[in-house]
Amino acid sequence: MNKALLLYSQKGYHNVTMDEIAEESGLSTGIAYRYFKNKKDLLLNSLEYAFENINSLTDTSEDTLSRFNNTEETLSYALEQFEALHRKYYDFHEELEGLRHSDSDVKNLYDKIENKAIQALYEKLPEHIRNSQNSKEKMYLAVGLMEHYCHMVMDDKYSGLDFAHMKSFTIKMTVDIFDSGNYDQLTYSEHF
Numbered sequence: 219m220n221k222a223l224l225l226y227s228q229k230g231y232h233n234v235t236m237d238e239i240a241e242e243s244g245l246s247t248g249i250a251y252r253y254f255k256n257k258k259d260l261l262l263n264s265l266e267y268a269f270e271n272i273n274s275l276t277d278t279s280e281d282t283l284s285r286f287n288n289t290e291e292t293l294s295y296a297l298e299q300f301e302a303l304h305r306k307y308y309d310f311h312e313e314l315e316g317l318r319h320s321d322s323d324v325k326n327l328y329d330k331i332e333n334k335a336i337q338a339l340y341e342k343l344p345e346h347i348r349n350s351q352n353s354k355e356k357m358y359l360a361v362g363l364m365e366h367y368c369h370m371v372m373d374d375k376y377s378g379l380d381f382a383h384m385k386s387f388t389i390k391m392t393v394d395i396f397d398s399g400n401y402d403q404l405t406y407s408e409h410f
Contacts, residue, residue, distance in 0.1 A: 219267040222260055227310040231261060231317065262327050265314075269331045289347055293392045296339070297364050297385065304368040336361055347396050360392040 221243040225234045236257050240250035254260040286292040304311060317324040340348065340357045347353060367388040370376045 219264045222264045223268055223307075223310075226261070226264070226313075227307045230309060231257075231313050236260065258321075258323065262323060265327055265331060269335060286344065289344075289396050290389060290393045292344060292347065293360065293364075293396070294389050297367070297389060297392070300364045300368050301371060301385075304372055308372045350396055353396070356395045360395050363388060363392055363395075 222234075222239045225239055225242060234257075236250055236254075237247050239257075239260065240247045243250070250260070254263060286295060314324070314328065318328045319325070336357060339361070340354060343353075343357075350356065367384060370379070370384070371381055
Protein backbone atom coordinates (compact mmCIF):
# COMPACT_ATOMS: atom_id res chain seq x y z
CA MET A 219 0.00 0.00 0.00
CA ASN A 220 2.84 2.40 0.82
CA LYS A 221 4.34 1.82 -2.63
CA ALA A 222 1.01 2.49 -4.32
CA LEU A 223 0.54 5.72 -2.33
CA LEU A 224 4.08 6.80 -3.17
CA LEU A 225 3.58 6.17 -6.88
CA TYR A 226 0.19 7.90 -6.86
CA SER A 227 1.74 10.95 -5.21
CA GLN A 228 4.72 10.99 -7.58
CA LYS A 229 2.99 10.28 -10.88
CA GLY A 230 -0.72 10.69 -10.24
CA TYR A 231 -3.38 8.00 -10.11
CA HIS A 232 -4.14 8.07 -13.83
CA ASN A 233 -0.46 7.83 -14.80
CA VAL A 234 0.33 4.68 -12.79
CA THR A 235 -0.41 1.15 -13.90
CA MET A 236 -0.99 -1.96 -11.84
CA ASP A 237 2.16 -3.39 -13.46
CA GLU A 238 4.24 -0.48 -12.10
CA ILE A 239 2.76 -0.78 -8.63
CA ALA A 240 3.36 -4.55 -8.57
CA GLU A 241 6.94 -4.12 -9.80
CA GLU A 242 7.69 -1.37 -7.26
CA SER A 243 6.26 -3.63 -4.53
CA GLY A 244 8.37 -6.60 -5.61
CA LEU A 245 5.33 -8.60 -6.73
CA SER A 246 4.19 -10.09 -9.98
CA THR A 247 1.23 -8.46 -11.68
CA GLY A 248 -0.72 -11.71 -11.24
CA ILE A 249 -0.23 -11.59 -7.46
CA ALA A 250 -1.36 -7.95 -7.39
CA TYR A 251 -4.54 -8.90 -9.24
CA ARG A 252 -5.13 -11.75 -6.81
CA TYR A 253 -5.53 -9.20 -4.01
CA PHE A 254 -7.04 -6.28 -5.95
CA LYS A 255 -9.51 -6.66 -8.81
CA ASN A 256 -8.28 -3.48 -10.54
CA LYS A 257 -6.39 -0.24 -10.06
CA LYS A 258 -9.43 1.48 -8.53
CA ASP A 259 -9.81 -1.30 -5.96
CA LEU A 260 -6.15 -0.81 -5.03
CA LEU A 261 -6.73 2.96 -4.77
CA LEU A 262 -9.69 2.51 -2.43
CA ASN A 263 -7.76 0.06 -0.25
CA SER A 264 -4.72 2.37 -0.25
CA LEU A 265 -6.85 5.29 0.93
CA GLU A 266 -8.27 3.23 3.80
CA TYR A 267 -4.76 2.05 4.67
CA ALA A 268 -3.49 5.65 4.65
CA PHE A 269 -6.23 6.74 7.02
CA GLU A 270 -5.67 3.83 9.40
CA ASN A 271 -1.93 4.58 9.43
CA ILE A 272 -2.06 8.37 9.40
CA ASN A 273 0.20 8.67 12.47
CA SER A 274 3.05 6.90 10.70
CA LEU A 275 2.50 8.99 7.55
CA THR A 276 2.67 12.21 9.58
CA ASP A 277 5.24 11.04 12.14
CA THR A 278 2.95 11.93 15.05
CA SER A 279 1.95 9.96 18.10
CA GLU A 280 -1.59 9.29 19.31
CA ASP A 281 -1.36 11.73 22.23
CA THR A 282 0.41 14.61 20.48
CA LEU A 283 -2.53 17.05 20.48
CA SER A 284 -3.35 16.49 24.14
CA ARG A 285 0.10 17.69 25.26
CA PHE A 286 -0.61 21.33 24.45
CA ASN A 287 -1.80 23.71 27.14
CA ASN A 288 -3.92 26.10 25.12
CA THR A 289 -6.09 26.28 22.03
CA GLU A 290 -3.61 28.31 19.99
CA GLU A 291 -0.75 25.82 20.47
CA THR A 292 -3.05 22.90 19.65
CA LEU A 293 -4.46 24.44 16.49
CA SER A 294 -1.09 25.79 15.36
CA TYR A 295 0.34 22.28 15.55
CA ALA A 296 -2.70 20.84 13.72
CA LEU A 297 -2.28 23.42 10.94
CA GLU A 298 1.41 22.55 10.60
CA GLN A 299 0.46 18.88 10.19
CA PHE A 300 -2.22 19.74 7.60
CA GLU A 301 0.29 21.80 5.66
CA ALA A 302 2.96 19.07 5.79
CA LEU A 303 0.49 16.48 4.46
CA HIS A 304 -0.60 18.82 1.69
CA ARG A 305 2.99 19.49 0.68
CA LYS A 306 3.85 15.79 0.64
CA TYR A 307 0.73 14.59 -1.20
CA TYR A 308 -0.57 17.74 -2.91
CA ASP A 309 -0.75 16.47 -6.50
CA PHE A 310 -2.36 13.22 -5.38
CA HIS A 311 -4.75 15.14 -3.12
CA GLU A 312 -5.82 17.36 -6.02
CA GLU A 313 -6.35 14.33 -8.23
CA LEU A 314 -8.44 12.71 -5.49
CA GLU A 315 -10.56 15.85 -5.31
CA GLY A 316 -11.28 15.42 -9.02
CA LEU A 317 -12.02 11.71 -8.62
CA ARG A 318 -14.28 12.55 -5.71
CA HIS A 319 -16.49 14.51 -8.12
CA SER A 320 -16.46 11.95 -10.92
CA ASP A 321 -16.47 8.55 -9.19
CA SER A 322 -19.14 7.67 -6.63
CA ASP A 323 -17.02 4.93 -5.00
CA VAL A 324 -14.15 7.34 -4.41
CA LYS A 325 -16.58 10.03 -3.20
CA ASN A 326 -18.28 7.70 -0.72
CA LEU A 327 -14.99 6.42 0.68
CA TYR A 328 -13.44 9.90 0.73
CA ASP A 329 -16.44 11.32 2.61
CA LYS A 330 -16.40 8.41 5.08
CA ILE A 331 -12.67 8.83 5.69
CA GLU A 332 -12.97 12.61 6.00
CA ASN A 333 -15.69 12.29 8.64
CA LYS A 334 -13.75 9.61 10.52
CA ALA A 335 -10.59 11.75 10.36
CA ILE A 336 -12.37 14.82 11.72
CA GLN A 337 -13.93 12.71 14.48
CA ALA A 338 -10.55 11.17 15.35
CA LEU A 339 -8.93 14.61 15.41
CA TYR A 340 -11.78 15.91 17.54
CA GLU A 341 -11.35 13.09 20.07
CA LYS A 342 -7.63 13.90 20.37
CA LEU A 343 -8.26 17.55 21.17
CA PRO A 344 -7.78 18.64 24.78
CA GLU A 345 -10.87 18.36 26.94
CA HIS A 346 -11.29 22.13 27.31
CA ILE A 347 -11.78 22.42 23.55
CA ARG A 348 -14.14 19.43 23.28
CA ASN A 349 -16.23 20.82 26.16
CA SER A 350 -16.81 24.18 24.49
CA GLN A 351 -20.27 25.00 23.16
CA ASN A 352 -20.96 23.52 19.67
CA SER A 353 -17.45 22.06 19.61
CA LYS A 354 -18.12 19.58 16.78
CA GLU A 355 -19.56 22.26 14.54
CA LYS A 356 -16.57 24.43 15.38
CA MET A 357 -14.27 21.53 14.51
CA TYR A 358 -15.74 21.25 11.00
CA LEU A 359 -15.40 25.00 10.46
CA ALA A 360 -11.81 25.01 11.74
CA VAL A 361 -10.80 22.06 9.55
CA GLY A 362 -12.39 23.73 6.52
CA LEU A 363 -10.52 26.95 7.21
CA MET A 364 -7.19 25.14 7.68
CA GLU A 365 -7.81 23.05 4.56
CA HIS A 366 -8.50 26.18 2.52
CA TYR A 367 -5.33 27.83 3.81
CA CYS A 368 -3.31 24.76 2.75
CA HIS A 369 -4.85 24.80 -0.72
CA MET A 370 -3.98 28.47 -1.14
CA VAL A 371 -0.38 27.88 -0.04
CA MET A 372 0.00 25.10 -2.61
CA ASP A 373 -1.69 26.92 -5.51
CA ASP A 374 0.66 29.00 -7.67
CA LYS A 375 -2.00 31.59 -8.44
CA TYR A 376 -1.70 32.87 -4.85
CA SER A 377 2.10 33.10 -4.89
CA GLY A 378 2.17 36.87 -4.25
CA LEU A 379 0.40 36.63 -0.90
CA ASP A 380 2.01 36.92 2.53
CA PHE A 381 1.52 33.34 3.74
CA ALA A 382 3.18 33.95 7.10
CA HIS A 383 0.46 36.50 7.84
CA MET A 384 -2.23 34.20 6.42
CA LYS A 385 -1.01 31.34 8.59
CA SER A 386 -1.05 33.51 11.69
CA PHE A 387 -4.50 34.84 10.80
CA THR A 388 -5.80 31.30 10.10
CA ILE A 389 -4.62 30.18 13.54
CA LYS A 390 -6.17 33.22 15.23
CA MET A 391 -9.47 32.64 13.41
CA THR A 392 -9.57 28.98 14.41
CA VAL A 393 -8.75 29.94 18.01
CA ASP A 394 -11.61 32.44 17.90
CA ILE A 395 -13.92 29.73 16.59
CA PHE A 396 -13.11 27.40 19.48
CA ASP A 397 -12.74 29.94 22.26
CA SER A 398 -15.95 31.80 21.51
CA GLY A 399 -19.14 30.52 23.07
CA ASN A 400 -21.16 32.91 20.95
CA TYR A 401 -20.42 33.65 17.30
CA ASP A 402 -21.41 37.30 17.86
CA GLN A 403 -18.31 37.65 20.04
CA LEU A 404 -15.82 36.85 17.26
CA THR A 405 -13.31 39.67 16.95
CA TYR A 406 -11.64 39.28 13.58
CA SER A 407 -11.06 43.00 13.12
CA GLU A 408 -8.40 43.06 15.84
CA HIS A 409 -6.31 40.56 13.84
CA PHE A 410 -6.03 42.66 10.67
